[in-house]
Amino acid sequence: MSMPTYLGMPPFPDAAREAVADTRLRRNLARATGTIRERRAAAVAELADWDELRECAKQIKDHTLGHLGHYLRMLEERVTAAGGVVHWARDAAEANAIVTRLVRETGETEVVKVKSMATQEIGLNEALAEAGIAAVETDLAELIVQLGDDRPSHLLVPAIHRNRAEIREIFRRAMPSAPADLTDDPAALAEAARRHLRARFLAARVAVSGANFAVAETGTVLVVESEGNGRMCLTLPETLITVMGIEKVLPTARDLEVFLQVLPRSSTAERMNPYTSAWTGVTPGDGPRAFHLVLLDNGRTATLADAVGRQALRCIRCSACLNVCPVYARAGGHAYGSPYPGPIGAILSPQLRGLGSDVDASLPFASSLCGACYEVCPVAIDIPEVLVHLRGKAPKKPSERLAMGLAGAALASPRRLAAAQFAAGRSRRAVRRLRAPRAWTDTRDVPVPPAQSFRAWWKANRDRT
Amino acid sequence: MTGPDAPGGPDPATARDDILGRLGAPDDSVAEAYGAIRREYLRRHSEGDVRALFAERVAHYRAVVHTVTEARLPGALAAALRPGAYVLAPGLPAAWAAAIPPDRRAADGAELDAVAGVVTGCAAAIAETGTIVLDHGAGQGRRALTLVPDHHLVVVPADRIAADVPEALARLDVTRPLTFVSGPSATSDIELTRVEGVHGPRSLEVFVL
Amino acid sequence: MKIALFVTCVNDTLFPETGRAVVTVLERLGHEVVFPAGQTCCGQMHLNSGYPERALAMVSAFTGVFEPYDVIVAPSGSCAATVREWHARLAARAGRDDLAARAAELAPRVHELSELLVDVLGVTDVGAAFPHRVAYHPTCHSLRTLRLGDRPLRLLREVRGLDLADLPDASECCGFGGTFALKNGDVSAAMCADKVAAVKSTGAEVLCAADNSCLMHVGGALARQRAGVRVAHLAEILAGTGEGSPA
Numbered sequence: 035m036s037m038p039t040y041l042g043m044p045p046f047p048d049a050a051r052e053a054v055a056d057t058r059l060r061r062n063l064a065r066a067t068g069t070i071r072e073r074r075a076a077a078v079a080e081l082a083d084w085d086e087l088r089e090c091a092k093q094i095k096d097h098t099l100g101h102l103g104h105y106l107r108m109l110e111e112r113v114t115a116a117g118g119v120v121h122w123a124r125d126a127a128e129a130n131a132i133v134t135r136l137v138r139e140t141g142e143t144e145v146v147k148v149k150s151m152a153t154q155e156i157g158l159n160e161a162l163a164e165a166g167i168a169a170v171e172t173d174l175a176e177l178i179v180q181l182g183d184d185r186p187s188h189l190l191v192p193a194i195h196r197n198r199a200e201i202r203e204i205f206r207r208a209m210p211s212a213p214a215d216l217t218d219d220p221a222a223l224a225e226a227a228r229r230h231l232r233a234r235f236l237a238a239r240v241a242v243s244g245a246n247f248a249v250a251e252t253g254t255v256l257v258v259e260s261e262g263n264g265r266m267c268l269t270l271p272e273t274l275i276t277v278m279g280i281e282k283v284l285p286t287a288r289d290l291e292v293f294l295q296v297l298p299r300s301s302t303a304e305r306m307n308p309y310t311s312a313w314t315g316v317t318p319g320d321g322p323r324a325f326h327l328v329l330l331d332n333g334r335t336a337t338l339a340d341a342v343g344r345q346a347l348r349c350i351r352c353s354a355c356l357n358v359c360p361v362y363a364r365a366g367g368h369a370y371g372s373p374y375p376g377p378i379g380a381i382l383s384p385q386l387r388g389l390g391s392d393v394d395a396s397l398p399f400a401s402s403l404c405g406a407c408y409e410v411c412p413v414a415i416d417i418p419e420v421l422v423h424l425r426g427k428a429p430k431k432p433s434e435r436l437a438m439g440l441a442g443a444a445l446a447s448p449r450r451l452a453a454a455q456f457a458a459g460r461s462r463r464a465v466r467r468l469r470a471p472r473a474w475t476d477t478r479d480v481p482v483p484p485a486q487s488f489r490a491w492w493k494a495n496r497d498r499t
Numbered sequence: 500m501t502g503p504d505a506p507g508g509p510d511p512a513t514a515r516d517d518i519l520g521r522l523g524a525p526d527d528s529v530a531e532a533y534g535a536i537r538r539e540y541l542r543r544h545s546e547g548d549v550r551a552l553f554a555e556r557v558a559h560y561r562a563v564v565h566t567v568t569e570a571r572l573p574g575a576l577a578a579a580l581r582p583g584a585y586v587l588a589p590g591l592p593a594a595w596a597a598a599i600p601p602d603r604r605a606a607d608g609a610e611l612d613a614v615a616g617v618v619t620g621c622a623a624a625i626a627e628t629g630t631i632v633l634d635h636g637a638g639q640g641r642r643a644l645t646l647v648p649d650h651h652l653v654v655v656p657a658d659r660i661a662a663d664v665p666e667a668l669a670r671l672d673v674t675r676p677l678t679f680v681s682g683p684s685a686t687s688d689i690e691l692t693r694v695e696g697v698h699g700p701r702s703l704e705v706f707v708l
Numbered sequence: 709m710k711i712a713l714f715v716t717c718v719n720d721t722l723f724p725e726t727g728r729a730v731v732t733v734l735e736r737l738g739h740e741v742v743f744p745a746g747q748t749c750c751g752q753m754h755l756n757s758g759y760p761e762r763a764l765a766m767v768s769a770f771t772g773v774f775e776p777y778d779v780i781v782a783p784s785g786s787c788a789a790t791v792r793e794w795h796a797r798l799a800a801r802a803g804r805d806d807l808a809a810r811a812a813e814l815a816p817r818v819h820e821l822s823e824l825l826v827d828v829l830g831v832t833d834v835g836a837a838f839p840h841r842v843a844y845h846p847t848c849h850s851l852r853t854l855r856l857g858d859r860p861l862r863l864l865r866e867v868r869g870l871d872l873a874d875l876p877d878a879s880e881c882c883g884f885g886g887t888f889a890l891k892n893g894d895v896s897a898a899m900c901a902d903k904v905a906a907v908k909s910t911g912a913e914v915l916c917a918a919d920n921s922c923l924m925h926v927g928g929a930l931a932r933q934r935a936g937v938r939v940a941h942l943a944e945i946l947a948g949t950g951e952g953s954p955a
Contacts, residue, residue: 051894060898066691086540093536101529103522116674122515174697175688191688198689220689224697231698236612236647254673262646262684262699269642280518285533287673291665292540294679298628302687305556306628309699310679311642317676320641335521342801360881364898400892402885402899403756405852425758438754442762445717445749446769455721473893477900478928481722488715488724492743496731 043371045396050365059366062197067357073303074354074410080305081295091292092414095348098285099338105250105283106329112253116315118325129330130161133242133275136326137167140273142240148257148264149173150244151351152277152330154186154373155386158242169242170234172263174227181208187367187375189353190301195366198223231263241267241322245278246350247293248327251286254314255327258297260307268311274322279330281338281347293350296412300352333386342423346381348413355407355417361400370397377407381420389428398424448489455487543662549626550657554707556629560682561695562703569708572654573598576618579652579704583615586644590637591618595654611643616650616700622677623670624655627663629682631655631705634675642676651700653680656708709829710740712777714770714818716787717749723920729947730783730821733834736947746773750782752790755798757887764802767795771810780817781824783943785850785918788820793853820850820918821943822859832862837950839869842940843912845903845926847919848881860918860942869950873910877902884925900929907937915939 043049053059078084098105110120123129137145145162147153147169159169159180171180178193179186182204186192193201198218205212205223211230216222246258255276257264268274284290298307316325338344356362356376367375371393372383380401384394398421407417444454474480486494545552550566558564567575577598584605587596596604596618605614620638621631631653633639645651661667671677684699695701711734715727731741750770751763770791774780782788792815799808825831844864850856864872883889883899890896903926907915915930917923920941927939 047892047894050892054894054898062690070687070691081544083540083544086537090536090538090540097532097536101526101532103519104525104529106519106522107525122518124514124517128514172698173688174686178688191691193688194691201689220692220694221696223689224686224694228697232612235698249673252674260684261686261688261697263697265642265646265678266698269646287668288665290673291668292538294668295540295664302693304681304693305559306625306630306679306681308560308681308683308685310677312673312677312679314674314676317635320635320676321643329518331518331521335518338522360883360899361892361895364895398758399888400895402848402881402883402888402892402896404848404881404885406848406879406881409852422756422758422760425756426760428758430758434757438757438759438762442754442759442765446765448746448748451717451720451748458721471890471893473890473896474928476893477897477932478925479931480928481924483722484724486724488720488727489743489745491724491728496741496743 040371040373040393043391043393045392046365046369046371046400047396049369049371050400053366053369054364056366058197059195060364062195063363063366066191066194067363070303070357074300074357077299077303077305081299087292087296088412088414091296091412092348094284094289094292095413098283099281099344099347102280102283102338105285106280108250109248109253109283112250113315113327116253118253118315118327121326121328123328123330123332125332126156129156129277129328129332130158132328133158133277134162134165134167136273136275137162137240138165140240142167144168144170144238145240145242146170146172146234146238146267146271147176148241148243148259148267149176149192150242150277151189151373152244152279153242156277156330156332158277172231172235172267174224174261177227177231178204181205185368186373188356189351189374189376189378195368235266235270238267238271240273240275241271243267243274243276245276245282246297247290248278248283249287249290250283252314254287254312256290256310256312258307258310260302260309262309265309265311268313269321272322273324273326275326275328277328277330279332280334297350297352300354300410300412337385340385343381343385343420345415346378346385346420348415349378349382350413352412354410354412358406358410360404360406361402365400370400377401377417378415381417381424384424384428389424395428398428452487452489455490458483459485459487542665544627545662549660549662550707553624553626553629553655553660556626557631557682557705558629560629560685560703562682562705564705564707566707572706572708575706576652581615581650584609585652586611586614586617586640586648588617588619588638588640588644591620592638611647614648616652617644617648618652618654619645620654620656621659623667624660625664625667626660630667631680632667632671633678633680634671635678636675642678645678646699649700650702650704652704652706654706654708709779710742710777711824712774712780713741713743714747714750714774714780714782714787715743716782716784718921719783722924723941726783726920726941726943729941729943730781732947733836733943734781736835737829737831739829742777744773744777750787750790752787753886755790755794760798760802764798764804767798767811768807771795771807771814774818775810775814778817779819779824779828781819781821783821783918783941784920785820785847785854785856786921788818789849789853791815791818820854820856822856822863822918823854825863826859833866834863834946836946836948837868838945838948839950840914841871841873841912842914842916842945843873843875843907843910844878845875845882845907845915845917845922846878847917847922850918851879856918863942863946864916867945867948870945873912875910876906882922882926884922886921889925900926904929904933904935908935912937914945916942916945918942
C-alpha cells in the first residue's frame with residue numbers, strides 16, 4: 035500500500051508554510067479557484083432538483099459499497115463476456131506489475147495515457163520508466179506537469195498552480211515542437227499541445243487510462259473528459275489498459291443518469307463536459323482489439339471496513355471541495371503530499387495509506403472544519419465528520435496529550451473550572467506576559483482573562499439560592 | 500481468458516480471492532436494496548420545445564448551429580464545407596449528402612488526419628445539456644472518424660432529441676460504443692478558464708432538422 | 709419564559725460580558741434566565757482535536773445538567789452546533805445507546821441566541837440601540853451547520869442607530885478552527901489576513917459575530933494591526949442601549 039512518489043513528505047504545516055509565502059502560487063490559486071467557485075454555484079443552481087440528485091448519488095454509492103463484492107463479480111463476468119480481460123491488484127506493486135507485463139507483451143516501449151487518479155496513486159509512470167517504458171501524459175495539465183518535471187496539485191487541473199506565463203516557459207523549454215513565437219494566450223498554448231501530441235496519438239499502439247465509472251450490469255466503462263485526448267487514447271491504439279479503483283463500479287446503466295448530471299456541474303461547472311466515452315469490452319472494427327481492466331484495491335477494502343471513514347469512497351473526483359476550500363487555496367495542492375489534495379485528500383490519503391507517516395498523520399488536522407467542502411460535495415461526503423474521526427485515530431505528541439488532559443480535567447467539574455478561572459483572574463497581568471504559543475502571538479494579540487468569570491458574576495448578582 | 504500472470508508476478512487468483520474475500524460473501528438482498536434507492540429527482544428540467552432548447556444549449560458551447568428543413572439540409576451541408584475532402588459516415592442517408600460533389604468526398608480508407616472533416620448523423624441528443632450522442636452505428640462511423648478530422652458536421656433529426664439526460668440514456672444501448680459530445684473539444688486546464696479546441700474536432704457544426 | 713443559559717466555557721472564562729449581555733437582553737424582554745451551576749463545556753475542543761473519549765464525558769455531564777430545562781440558549785454557534793449535531797452521534801458511536809437517546813431528545817431544545825430570539829421568542833426588535841457601523845461575520849458553524857441564515861442580520865437591522873455594512877466574501881472561514889489556529893498557524897494567519905482586509909474594506913468600527921472564539925482570532929489580528937475596528941458578540945450589540953459601552 036503506497037503512493038511511491040510521495041514518500042518522505044514533510045507534515046502538512048511545514049509544506050504549507052512555504053506555500054503560504056509563495057506569492058505567485060497564492061495568486062494563481064486564488065484566481066483559478068475564485069473563477070470556478072461562482073461558475074459551479076451557477077451550474078448547480080440551474081437544477082431545481084440538485085438536492086434530490088445529490089441524495090440519490092449518495093445512496094447509489096452507499097448501496098454499491100455495501101454490496102461491492104457482488105457488483106465486482108458481475109462487472110468481471112460482463113467485461114469478460116464482452117471480450118475484455120479482468121485483472122485484480124491488491125496494491126500498487128501488483129497493479130504496476132500487471133500493467134508493465136501487459137505492455138511488454140505488446141512489444142511496445144511507449145504508451146499514451148489519459149489522465150487518471152488511480153495511476154497517479156500507484157505511481158505507474160515511474161514503475162513503467164523503470165521497466166524501460168515511456169508513459170506520455172496527454173491531458174494538457176498532466177502534460178504541463180510532466181514537461182515541467184513537477185507534481186500535480188489538483189484532481190482535475192493538476193497544473194492549477196501554474197499560470198499561463200509559466201506554462202509558456204515550460205513549453206518553450208521542454209516541448210521541441212513549440213513555435214519560437216509561442217505566446218501565453220491559452221488558445222495558443224492549447225494549439226501547441228495539440229501539435230505536440232498529434233503524431234504520438236496517431237502512432238500509439240498501447241494506451242493506459244483510468245475510469246470514471248464502470249457499469250456492473252453491462253460491463254461498460256466510462257471516461258469523462260474535455261479535450262479529446264481521452265477519446266484518442268481510448269480509440270486509436272490496439273491495446274487499451276484501464277486501471278480502476280474498485281469503488282468506481284455502479285450497479286446499472288440507469289445510474290449514469292444521476293452521475294452524468296452531477297459530475298460535470300460540480301467539476302468544470304458545465305452542463306455537460308465536452309466528451310464522455312463509454313465502451314463495453316471490444317468492438318470488432320472499432321477501437322482497440324484488446325482491452326484489459328485492472329481492478330485496484332490499494333487500501334480501499336481497509337477503508338471500507340471503517341464505518342465512518344468509508345464514505346470517502348463515494349468520491350467521484352469532481353474537485354468541487356478543493357475549489358471551495360480556504361485551506362487549499364492558501365496551502366496549494368503539493369502540501370497534501372499525495373496525488374489526492376484538498377479536503378478529500380485529507381481524508382482519503384490517510385485512509386488508503388494509513389496514518390503512519392508524518393504527512394498522513396498531519397492531514398486530518400489540515401482543516402479549519404469550516405464545512406464548505408461538505409456543502410458542495412455532489413455525493414454528500416461529510417468531510418468534516420471524517421476529519422474529526424481520523425483525528426481521534428491519529429498519533430499525538432505527549433505534550434499535547436498532557437495539555438488536553440489538563441484541560442479535560444479542568445472542564446470535568448464546575449468546581450475545578452471555577453478554581454482555574456479564579457486563578458487566571460488573579461494573575462491577569464502575568465497571563466498577559468505569559469508566552470502563549472508563537473503560532474498565535476505572531477499575528478494576533480492574546481485576550482486578557484477577565485477579573486471575574488461569568489459564573490462568579492452570576493453568583494454575586496443573580497444567584498438567589 | 501482470465502488473465503494468467505507471468506511467472507514471478509503476483510498470483511492473480513490469490514489477489515482476486517483476497518479482495519473479494521474482504522468484501523464478504525454474496526447475498527440475495529441486493530436487488531431489493533437497490534430498488535429501495537430513492538430517485539426523487541426530475542426526469543426532465545424543462546417542458547416545451549426541446550428542439551429550440553437543444554439549439555440554444557449546443558450553441559452555448561460555441562458550436563455552430565443551423566436549424567434547417569430536410570429539403571434545405573443538403574444545400575446547407577454543402578455550403579458549410581471548408582477546403583479539402585470530407586468523409587461521409589457509412590450509412591449516412593444519401594439524400595442528406597446529395598449536394599456534396601463527388602470530388603469533395605474523401606475516398607474510402609483515406610488518411611483521417613489528412614481530411615478536412617466528417618459528416619455524420621447521431622443516435623440521440625440531449626436538449627438540456629446540448630449534447631449529441633453517437634453510438635457509432637449507421638450514419639455515424641467508427642469512433643476515429645468523428646475524432647481525428649478537425650471539422651465535424653452532424654445532423655440531428657428532431658425526433659432524436661431527448662429532453663434531458665435520463666430520457667436520453669433510456670433510449671441508448673450502453674453496450675454499444677458511445678460518445679457523448681457537448682461542443683467542440685475544450686480545456687479548462689489553464690487557469691480554470693475554458694478554451695475551445697484541443698485534440699478533438701475544433702469545429703462542431705450542428706444541423707438540427 | 710424560563711430560559712436556561714449555557715454560557716459556554718470560553719465565554720464563562722474569557723468573555724463574561726457576553727453572558728451578561730444575554731441575561732440583559734432576555735430579562736429586558738421579560739424572560740427568566742437561569743444558570744445551571746453544574747455546567748462546564750460542550751466538548752467541542754476535545755472532539756475536534758481528536759479526543760472523543762474526553763468529549764464523551766462532557767456530553768454526559770451536559771446532558772445531565774440541561775435535561776430538566778425546556779428551553780436552553782447558548783451564545784455560540786459552534787457550541788450549539790456541537791450539542792445538536794455531535795452529542796448523540798458521539799454517544800452512539802461509543803455504544804452508549806441510552807445517553808445517545810437522551811442527547812438526541814435534548815438537542816432540539818438547545819438554541820443559539822439568534823434562533824432563540826427569532827424562532828422561539830418570535831422577536832427581531834429587542835429594544836437595542838447601538839449607534840455604530842457594524843459588519844457581521846457569519847461564522848462557519850452558524851452558517852453551514854446551524855444554518856442561521858439571515859436571523860442575526862434581521863436582529864441587527866432592528867437595532868436603533870446601527871449602520872450595517874456589507875462584508876465581502878462573508879461566508880469565507882476566518883481561519884480560527886480551534887486548534888487549527890495553532891497546528892496550522894501559517895494557513896490560519898493567511899486566512900485571517902484576508903478576513904481582516906475584508907472587514908477593513910467595509911469601514912466598519914465594530915465586527916460582530918455569534919461566536920467569540922472566531923472574534924478572538926480576528927479581533928486579535930485587528931488589535932495587533934491597530935486597525936481601528938473592535939469586535940463585539942451579537943449579544944453585546946443586542947444588549948446595547950446607546951449609552952456608554954455596550955452591556
